[in-house]
Amino acid sequence: MTSVDSTTVAYAEIASRICVTPPYYALGDLASPAPGLATATVPVQTSTGRQATLINIAEAGRHLAILGLSATATVNPGSGRHYYLAHRGVGRMYPPTATLTTLHGTAAARMTGRNRAVAETELRDADGNLVARLDLEYLVMSAPVFRRLMGPATAPDATEPASPYSAPAPLVDIAADARSATAKLAVEAAMCRGHFDGFPALPVSVAGYATFALFDHVLEAAAGPGARWQAGRFRLRADHLAAAGQTCTVDVEPSAPSEPEAHKSGFTGTLRSGDHDIFSIQVDYTTV
Numbered sequence: 225m226t227s228v229d230s231t232t233v234a235y236a237e238i239a240s241r242i243c244v245t246p247p248y249y250a251l252g253d254l255a256s257p258a259p260g261l262a263t264a265t266v267p268v269q270t271s272t273g274r275q276a277t278l279i280n281i282a283e284a285g286r287h288l289a290i291l292g293l294s295a296t297a298t299v300n301p302g303s304g305r306h307y308y309l310a311h312r313g314v315g316r317m318y319p320p321t322a323t324l325t326t327l328h329g330t331a332a333a334r335m336t337g338r339n340r341a342v343a344e345t346e347l348r349d350a351d352g353n354l355v356a357r358l359d360l361e362y363l364v365m366s367a368p369v370f371r372r373l374m375g376p377a378t379a380p381d382a383t384e385p386a387s388p389y390s391a392p393a394p395l396v397d398i399a400a401d402a403r404s405a406t407a408k409l410a411v412e413a414a415m416c417r418g419h420f421d422g423f424p425a426l427p428v429s430v431a432g433y434a435t436f437a438l439f440d441h442v443l444e445a446a447a448g449p450g451a452r453w454q455a456g457r458f459r460l461r462a463d464h465l466a467a468a469g470q471t472c473t474v475d476v477e478p479s480a481p482s483e484p485e486a487h488k489s490g491f492t493g494t495l496r497s498g499d500h501d502i503f504s505i506q507v508d509y510t511t512v
Contacts, residue, residue: 233298241297243307243370244290247387248418248427251290251329260334262295266327266347269390270433274440276454276512277355278320279327282432283389284347284356285315285460288329289428292343292360295333300341300364307370307420308341308362310428310462315358317455325350339364374423379468381424382413391415393434395474400441404477409434409495413468424468426495428460431472431503435493439476442491447511456487456508464500472497481508 233256239245251264270283277284293308300306328350333343341364347356365373382388394415395407416424443451459482466472472495481490487508495502 238294238297241305242293243305243420245418245421247389249290251287254294256295256298260295260299260332262291262331264291264329266329268324268327269387271392273436274443274452275436276452277317278324278349279355280436281317281455281458282429282436285358285432286427286429288331288345288347288356288358289360291329291331292333292345293362295331295343296335296341296362299333299335302366305367307365310360311363312361313358313460315356316457317356318354319454321353322349322351327355377423379413379424381421382417384414388415388417393430393437395434395437398438398441400445402442402446405438405442407438407474409472409474411466411468411470411472416468426466428462428503431495432505434474434495435476435505438474439491439493442476443511452512453509454512457483458505458507460505462503464502466497466502470497472502479506483508
């Protein structure tokens with residue numbers, strides 16, 4: 225017996241079983257044609273910066289991770305709300321073949337244990353061309369377990385009417401040269417709306433926004449103000465949650481590409497809070 229009896233499910237039906245809410249959740253026309261599968265339209269709400277893509281890597285990851293956890297919720301045998309924390313991911317961005325149109329996401333997910341799940345996701349344009357792929361591993365927690373992990377909320381939920389996810393990451397104390405950069409990011413409840421209600425915590429995607437915004441400073445110093453970059457394969461990991469009220473250090477440094485035959489350059493971005501590694505991403509890229 226799966227947790228969803230019907231063969232289709234909309235957000236209104238699944239909202240009480242997942243951990244994210246609007247505005248962080250922004251998928252359209254969510255449907256599950258069969259347990260473990262989900263489809264949706266995907267908006268573009270965030271600037272791509274210097275990325276030569278149809279959608280920011282971090283925003284593609286945001287929507288695909290939510291689509292994957294929505295698919296997982298249709299096969300999770302546990303009742304009630306569960307928290308699906310993206311823990312590891314391997315993805316790829318594809319060069320755009322057309323101008324931006326409606327983007328469509330698909331996800332196939334399964335539970336791999338009582339507290340773990342995986343999802344394979346894709347993002348395509350209106351003509352069916354691949355825009356992004358992302359395979360994710362989730363840590364799955366019931367609401368009581370998540371509350372014990374987080375402890376008392378360090379800040380109340382933000383109530384601003386505007387979505388924070390179209391705004392640039394508010395980096396401060398930026399120091400950058402042609403190889404590396406560092407900055408600070410104060411985690412505020414306003415940048416965590418919908419992630420998670422009652423326990424505002426920095427979304428992985430916002431950590432990504434911060435990393436890529438910082439890398440743009442490196443690229444400008446290295447290749448000039450008009451330089452852009454095309455991403456290829458990327459690998460991410462998220463080991464801890466940064467609650468509202470904490471301050472993170474953001475660093476970018478060069479690293480060896482995982483597929484040098486496709487992209488000759490790579491960089492690694494990390495976020496840390498105190499002694500905790502919050503997030504890291506390694507990206508292959510080519511300057512264009």
